[in-house]
Structure formats: C-alpha cells, structure tokens
Amino acid sequence: MTKIDDVARLAGVSTATVSRALRGLPTVSAATRRRVLAAAEQLQYAVSPSASRLAGGRTATVAVVVPRITRWFFGTVVEAVEETLHQRGYDLLLYNLGGREHTRQRVLRTASLHKRVDAVMLVGTPLGPAELTFLAALGLPGVTVSSGSRVPGWPCVRIDDLAAARTATRHLLDLGHRRIAHISGDPHELTFTAHRERRRGYQEALRSAGIVPDPSLDVESQFTTDGGNQATVELLARGEPPTAIFAASDELAMGALRALRGAGLRVPQDVSVIGIDDHDLSGVLGLSTVAQPAAEQGRLAAHILLDPLGGRALLPLPAGGPAPRDAGTDPHVTPVILPTRLVVRDSTAPPRAD
Amino acid sequence: MTKIDDVARLAGVSTATVSRALRGLPTVSAATRRRVLAAAEQLQYAVSPSASRLAGGRTATVAVVVPRITRWFFGTVVEAVEETLHQRGYDLLLYNLGGREHTRQRVLRTASLHKRVDAVMLVGTPLGPAELTFLAALGLPGVTVSSGSRVPGWPCVRIDDLAAARTATRHLLDLGHRRIAHISGDPHELTFTAHRERRRGYQEALRSAGIVPDPSLDVESQFTTDGGNQATVELLARGEPPTAIFAASDELAMGALRALRGAGLRVPQDVSVIGIDDHDLSGVLGLSTVAQPAAEQGRLAAHILLDPLGGRALLPLPAGGPAPRDAGTDPHVTPVILPTRLVVRDSTAPPRAD
DNA sequence: CTGAAAGCGCTTACAG
DNA sequence: CTGAAAGCGCTTACAG
Numbered sequence: 001m002t003k004i005d006d007v008a009r010l011a012g013v014s015t016a017t018v019s020r021a022l023r024g025l026p027t028v029s030a031a032t033r034r035r036v037l038a039a040a041e042q043l044q045y046a047v048s049p050s051a052s053r054l055a056g057g058r059t060a061t062v063a064v065v066v067p068r069i070t071r072w073f074f075g076t077v078v079e080a081v082e083e084t085l086h087q088r089g090y091d092l093l094l095y096n097l098g099g100r101e102h103t104r105q106r107v108l109r110t111a112s113l114h115k116r117v118d119a120v121m122l123v124g125t126p127l128g129p130a131e132l133t134f135l136a137a138l139g140l141p142g143v144t145v146s147s148g149s150r151v152p153g154w155p156c157v158r159i160d161d162l163a164a165a166r167t168a169t170r171h172l173l174d175l176g177h178r179r180i181a182h183i184s185g186d187p188h189e190l191t192f193t194a195h196r197e198r199r200r201g202y203q204e205a206l207r208s209a210g211i212v213p214d215p216s217l218d219v220e221s222q223f224t225t226d227g228g229n230q231a232t233v234e235l236l237a238r239g240e241p242p243t244a245i246f247a248a249s250d251e252l253a254m255g256a257l258r259a260l261r262g263a264g265l266r267v268p269q270d271v272s273v274i275g276i277d278d279h280d281l282s283g284v285l286g287l288s289t290v291a292q293p294a295a296e297q298g299r300l301a302a303h304i305l306l307d308p309l310g311g312r313a314l315l316p317l318p319a320g321g322p323a324p325r326d327a328g329t330d331p332h333v334t335p336v337i338l339p340t341r342l343v344v345r346d347s348t349a350p351p352r353a354d
Numbered sequence: 355m356t357k358i359d360d361v362a363r364l365a366g367v368s369t370a371t372v373s374r375a376l377r378g379l380p381t382v383s384a385a386t387r388r389r390v391l392a393a394a395e396q397l398q399y400a401v402s403p404s405a406s407r408l409a410g411g412r413t414a415t416v417a418v419v420v421p422r423i424t425r426w427f428f429g430t431v432v433e434a435v436e437e438t439l440h441q442r443g444y445d446l447l448l449y450n451l452g453g454r455e456h457t458r459q460r461v462l463r464t465a466s467l468h469k470r471v472d473a474v475m476l477v478g479t480p481l482g483p484a485e486l487t488f489l490a491a492l493g494l495p496g497v498t499v500s501s502g503s504r505v506p507g508w509p510c511v512r513i514d515d516l517a518a519a520r521t522a523t524r525h526l527l528d529l530g531h532r533r534i535a536h537i538s539g540d541p542h543e544l545t546f547t548a549h550r551e552r553r554r555g556y557q558e559a560l561r562s563a564g565i566v567p568d569p570s571l572d573v574e575s576q577f578t579t580d581g582g583n584q585a586t587v588e589l590l591a592r593g594e595p596p597t598a599i600f601a602a603s604d605e606l607a608m609g610a611l612r613a614l615r616g617a618g619l620r621v622p623q624d625v626s627v628i629g630i631d632d633h634d635l636s637g638v639l640g641l642s643t644v645a646q647p648a649a650e651q652g653r654l655a656a657h658i659l660l661d662p663l664g665g666r667a668l669l670p671l672p673a674g675g676p677a678p679r680d681a682g683t684d685p686h687v688t689p690v691i692l693p694t695r696l697v698v699r700d701s702t703a704p705p706r707a708d
Numbered sequence: 709c710t711g712a713a714a715g716c717g718c719t720t721a722c723a724g
Numbered sequence: 725c726t727g728a729a730a731g732c733g734c735t736t737a738c739a740g
Contacts, residue, residue: 001469003717014727019719029725048469050413051717053404054732064448069433070634075424082423082450086457091470094418094448096436103440115355115402115733116445225638258638280424281635284579284612357733368711373735383709405733408716469717 002043011039022047049091061091062305063117065107067124069096071224072251072279073294077123077145080298088306093117097125114138119305122147122154123298124194143305145297146194156335157301161194161276164290164340165201168246168274171288171342173209176350177244177272180206183231183256184248185223195223195248198276202246217242221252228255236263243351244272250279250289257285257347268349278343286346293338300336356397365393376401403445415445416659417471419461421478423450425578426605426633427648431477431499434652442660447471451479468492473659476501476508477652478548497659499651500548510689511655515548515630518644518694519555522600522628525642525696527563530704531598531626534560537585537610538602539577549577549602552630556600571596575606582609590617597705598626604633604643611639611701622703632697640700647692654690 008015013032021028021036028036039045053059062085066074078094085092093116095107106112113120119141126148127135135142135151144151146158172180182202184195203213219235221227228247232255235242241263247253253275257267265271275282278291362369367386375382375390382390393399407413416439420428432448439446447470449461460466462485467474473495480502481489489496489505498505500512526534536556538549557567573589575581582601586609589596595617601607607629611621619625629636632645 005717015717016719016728017726020726023719027725032725046466046468048408048717050404050407050469051732052719054402054408054734055717055719057719057732059404069423069436070426070429072424075429078448079422079424079450079452082448083452083454083457086449086460092448094432094436094446095440096433098433098437100437103437106440112400114400115404225635229638254635254638258640261640281579281608284583284608286612286615359733369733370712370735371710374710377735381709386709402733405716406735408718409733409735411716411735 002045004045004047006043007036007039007045010043011035059091059116059118060089061093061117062119062121062302063093063095063107063113064121065095065097065123065125067097067099069094072277073146073249073292074123076280076294077298077301080295081121081302084299084302084306090118090306113140119143121145121301121305122151124148127151141305143301145301148194148196150335155301155304157297157304158194158335158337159292159297159340160337161197162201162204164276164292165198165246165248166205167201167340167342168276168290169202169205170209171274171344171348172244172246172272173205175244175272175348177242178209178211178351179217179240179242179244180211181217181219181235181242181245182248183219183221183228183235183245183252185227185252186220198248223249223252225251225255225258228252229259230255232256232259233262236260236265241265241271243270244274244348247273247275250275250277250282250287253287253289253347254279254281254285257287267347269352272348272351274348276340282343283345288345288348289343291341291343293340297338300338304336356399358399358401360397361390361393361399364397365389413445413470413472414443415447415471416473416475416656417447417449417461417467418475419449419451419477419479421451421453423448426631427500427603427646428477430634430648431652431655434649435475435656438653438656438660444472444660462488467494473497475499475655475659476505478502481505495659497655499655502548502550504689509655509658511651511658512689512691513646513651513694514691515551516555516558518630518646519552519600519602520559521555521694521696522630522644523556523559524563525628525698525702526598526600526626527559529598529626529702531596532563532565532705533568533571533594533596534565534598534600535571535573535589535596536600536602537573537575537582537589537606539581539606540574552602577603577606579605579609579612582606583613584609586610586613587616590614590619595619595625597624598628598702601627601629604629604631604636604641607641607643607701608633608635608639611641621701623706626702626705628702630694636697637699642699642702643697645695645697647694651692654692658690 004015004018008018018036021033069075082092097104121143123145142154144154144156206213216238219231221231245256247256253273256273260267260271267273274288276290278289282289358369358372362372372390375387423429436446451458475497477499496508498508498510504510560567570592573585575585599610601610607627610627614621614625621627628642630644632643636643
C-alpha cells in the first residue's frame, strides 16, 4: 500500500503539494506537478478514499434509489447515471427498494445515507410525509427523476405524464376508437405514481372527444407485465371487450398483448393496444407507444446534481450548509420536462367496421 | 453532525466503549451497552463511514461489475446481490461496463478499486490476461458469476451452459426437428462468453443425433434482441429456412420471433424457437426456454463472498493479506453449478409434416 | 469490562 | 508556489 508520504518523498516535496498536484489544483507549478505525477505513476499510487473523505469532508459518492432495477425504466436510467457519475469521478451507491418496506425504512428513514454520500438521486420513488421530513433533515442535495412527489428544494427531471397519456389516447381516438379501455398500476403502491397522471390524461382525452370515461373499462393491477396480463383478463371478463386498450406502460401493454392472444383476440384487428415508454422490446413486439427518453432523463439528472451551480453536491459546503435555493429564480428547482413522442407500430389500427 | 464523543459524553463512557458497544463486540457489559445505545439513539448518532473505514481498515463495500445492467440476466443478478449485501450491512458500488473500453480499463486496470472496496463481484465479465494480472495484484477477495474466465482463487457461481444448450437442442430434436439453426452473440465480444459453451452444447446434441452441424445454419450477432432479429434475418436470407431455431438467450430468441413474423413465418407452425434464460417476458411471449436461476446465482455469490469461511472479505485481514486458498480442499474455489430446467411453452412444436 | 492514547492517510487553513 | 502542523472521526492494541 503506497501512501502519499511515499510519493512526497520520491518527488521531493511535501504531502500537501502531492495532494494539490494530484487533484489538479492550480496552485502548483508545472514542473512540480510533473514530478509528482511521475512519482505517483511510478509507485502506482492511488489515494485512499476513506482518508480523503474524512479529511476533505466530501465522499464523491451519490446514492441512487430505485424501486426495482429490473424494470426497464429504472435500469435504463441507472445505466445512464452510472456513466455520467463515473466520468466525473463519482461512485454510485445502489439502493434497490424492491418493494421491501424495511429496506425503504432503512434507506429513507435512518441516517444510513448520512455522511455516506454527497447527494441523493431518487428515481420513481414518491415519498410519504415522514420520509420527506427525514430527507430534509439530512440536508443533502438531491434530484428526483420521475417521482410522484417532489422533495422541497430538489430539482426534478421527468416527462409530462398527463400529456403522454393524452397523446396515446388521442391516437386511438384519431383511429376511430370510442370504446377505449385503460389498464394501469396499483394506485396505492407507494413506489411509483406516474400512472395517476396518466389516468387523468386518458380521461381528459376522452372527455375532449365527448366521451364519458367508463369505470368498467378502467382496470388497476400491478405495474408489471403480469399485472397487464391480469388486468386485461379481468377487463375481458367484464363483458363486451373494448376496441382499444391504452396501457399506462409498455410492460403493462405487453401483458395485455398476451392476455388478448390467450383470449383469441387479434391485435390490432380485434383490439388495438398502445403503451407508454418505448421499452427495449417494444420495437420487436411491434407495440405502438409514446416514447419517453429514459437514459436522457438519467443523464440530465446526474448532470444537474453534479453541476456546481445547480446541485452543489461537490463543492465544499460553506459553513452552515448549502445556500438556500430561491425557488423563484433557480431554474433547477422548477421541473425539467423532457419531450415524449408518438411511435406508431403494428399494434394500433382502426376498429373493425362492424 | 453528532459524533462519537457526543455519545460517549452522554453515556458517561469512553469513545472506545461506544465504538465497541455499537458494533456489538462481546466485551461490553449489558448495562453499559444499554446506556450507549440509548445515548446514540437519543442523539440520532450514525457513525461516519469514512472515519470508521480509515481507522478500521475495512470498507464494508463490495464492487459489483456487470456488462450492462439493462440486460435481464445482469439486472436480476444485481437485484438479488443488492438485497443480500444490504441485509448484511454492506454497500454496493455499481460498475456498469456498458461496452465502453475506457470504463473497462478504469475499473479493471487502474487502482480505482483499491482501498475502495473489500471485495469484488464480477458478473458475466470474462477477463483478458492483463486484467487477470491486475486483479490478482489487487489482492482482493472476489467471486465471479457466469463469467467466461475464472479468476484464480476466486469462487465462481454459474450454470452448466453446455448442458443447458444440449437440453434446448435435444428438445427440438425430440420434437422431430433435423434442420436446427443456432443464433448467438459475437464470439469476439469480450464481455460475455457463455455462448461459446452454448454453441458447443448445440453441436454436441446434433452430433449425438447423427447430424453434422451446418455452418450456414449458425449465425453470430450481438447478444441482444436486435442481434437476434438481425441474425434471423440473415439466416432466412441464406436460403431454405430451418424448421427450428435455438437461440443462445431469450433476448436473442425474442429477436428471432420478430424476424420470423416479419418474414411471414408462423411460430411454431412454420418454425420453432427456443432460448435460454426464462426472461421476465418469456412467459408473456409464450417462449419455450431453458430456465436458469439468475437471482439465485446472485444471492449465492453474495453469500459466498460474505461468508467469513469463504470469501473472507470482511474479517480484518491478518497481516500479510488473506490466507492463501488451498484449491484442493476449499469448496469455494470449485465452481458452484446451479441447475437449469426445460420450460416448454408455445414456441416449440413438431415440424410440419411436409 | 473499560479507558487513554496512538494512529489510520489524507486535506486544509495558515505562514511564508 | 510550497511546507509544517493540525485535524477529520473513528478503531485498536495496550494497560489495567
């Protein structure tokens, strides 16, 4: 284990100078810097993160919290975030809530994040009042991606869920559908609430077309492919099938495709299906959807977090904690809304003319 | 920021005693422990990981390296690993190689892991000679999951890829197929090599049935759904289509389903398709497959790593580094092979009788 | 079972 | 531009 003293000795300077040179501080002469870098290289020196963190007061680590890394959206976001963080020299501590309440407690209510990370990114994880209070007490900078609830003072990156749902529904209306069902996730699940907005968008689009939403055509389930399957099975059991289904996510839509096929209904001839996401597999499945830029949301959120003018995660904190944000002028506390885009494939078509 | 001194003062003991009590060391009287815990609770004390790591010499952190977290297998493994690590009080540092060579270099050849983690888990990441040398030089304990290459002295958890491929191919043979194609990943890609074994299993099964593998029926592409699509398109362009396709993964198989549909071929009436994995969506797609226990592999690997008798990651290292393993007697250095299981769904059937 | 003190390996004012 | 020295907040022999 070579340490900073070894490098200092070999380079013939003090440890303070080694520290400065290695971190690229400007107050080091070019010649000295060269010698230090050469010495460090020769000794294969790597700074001890623990020591550096303890002395410097920053961890260069970000906690990334997701409901389930195996779901398309969260995996895609994390992948983009990981790249951005590592490019900038930050470590990524992964927290996968996985629907386990005690994990949630541990992460969001204990001091486990405290002193461990410089900043927090919450992806698709709406918070309860107690959790909000706790996070605020931590005093850490953070950012949320597509989370149902905002954390006061934290920037937020997301899409306009209401508009995306409206676009999807309107596409079905434009094709001539009138009997349009909606399947979505469990509204009581506290891990993801975008589908509430999506339901509103669906209902708004229907109303704009002069259609009163029919509760019997609106089925809730789990926010997964299995959930989509079950929701559609139930939908079909309720009586006359709809001519089209708007699913609140592509994973739900894939479940719907399955259930329809199982019921002997053809897509799109008998029933049209559209989702939201543009999941990796949607192209392969020929699923029409409203695409959202998942990786882009992750990348952007990471940049905002690391941006010294924005997240301030990395600047040595001024005594007394980060300067309070002015919600009126700081662009970072107003949500950053990324655009979505209708992608028409093979799963949507006009209703049968009978 | 309350620190250990505050707790010590409130509890009326030394910081050493607080440290011991909080870590559950046995050399603390019950009464003292109670007082310390109460004081810590009252002050909302959380130990500083940096200080603890610097003083104690262990980081309680594991690096988990995957090619791409968005692929089903890797996401599923990581999810299981995350749960196990956090249950045991370990942090998970995520490294997503993402096919970027410089990332690979940074992780696998620099000293970035050094002093940062207590142990390394390599998932589906075979190593070149230089990387093996480097990892060995780090002297860290580690474990590999489903990696093409072994790291000397590291335990390994995986399935028998050859047998899985044999099972899949034999299923097609048993249905009466003779003209069986194989699609798989790029053999030169250095991020995942399980498909080499899978190809061998395919060829062995054919030969056992008296069939000479036909190179024109064996197409390489990317190890993704798109790759499966392209490979199948190419396969069909080569002339008379096969009556069945064995895809080296379910993601490849899904691409094949797409390409076949695009070519107007029905599954399984015209062409049967089988994969390996039992991907989340395979049930929904009716894809026959050879299921592998991904989460179980992750869980098991994490346990082996944390097991003081196995990985030794967490014990304070005896001077001179970890005791050398005896490859002859240590069960952890022989690969742990988990079972796979044929799952027949709707994508495989006997060939047409024409 | 408990405490005083050294030490983990850095970074940061403070001086110059 | 550079260095001496204090200090970050713990853990760990060493004594008792």
